[in-house]
Amino acid sequence: MLKMISKPAVKLVERYLPDPYIFVLLLTLIASVAAIAIERQTPLAVLRFWGDGFWGLLTFSMQMLLVLVTGFMLASSPPVKRILxxxxxxxxxxxGAIILVTLVSLAASWINWGFGLVVGALFAKELARLIRVDYRLLVASAYSGFVVWHGGLAGSIPLTIATEGISPPTRLA
Known part of the structure; x- marks a missing residue:
């Protein structure tokens, strides 16, 4: 029933929604025009800002990719699979399956967010094979483990505070 109702909307979107690359080009053009008109930057300066920013994002993206790949490798290793x-x-x-997925995901995300992301998904998949449970709810509970990653062993804030030479921000009275 729902498939029949949504079919016209899907056809409409598939036919008229432009490719995401068009949105990238359009938003880049809008941001460039705004930088020139509002911030009084030259076109060459805007182009330089865009190029420098792109490579900075590429570095960050590669770091995040490595976190995910290493998390996947660890989570799919035979010892971790046996434990799961x-x-x-x-x-x-x-x-019980939903609570168990949540707890395992919380523990794995506390260790590292990339590890928790993969462990939660793999564990939800394993439990779905064993018990008849709403898979959507199982996946949602797997991702609920993310509520603790930022305070875990690889969290950005604890690592920044623990880094020598970086003092935590002071409170204003």
Whole structure:
């Protein structure tokens, strides 16, 4: 029923929604014109800002990619898979499976966000094979582990505070 109702909307979007690259070009053009008109920058300066910013984002993107790839490699290693299978065998009900996925995801995300992202998904998939449970809710509970990653072992704030030479911000009275 829902598929029949949504079919016209899907056809409309597929036919008239432009490629995402068009949006990238359009937003780049709008930002460039705004920088020239409002900030009084030269076109050459705007082009230089855009180029420098792009390469800075590329560095950051590569770092995030490495976190995800190493998290995937660790999460899909045989010892971790065996541990996840043993834990998955303890779930006896759909509610128990959801709570278990949440707890495992919380623990894995506390260690590292890339590890938690992959472990949560793999564990949800393993539990879905064993117990009849709403997979959408299982996946949502797997990603709920992200609420702790920023305070975990690889969290940005704790690592910044622990870095020598960087003092935490002071409170204004």
């Amino acid at each position: 299978q043993k834990i998955a065998g303890t779930a006896k009900s759909p509610g």
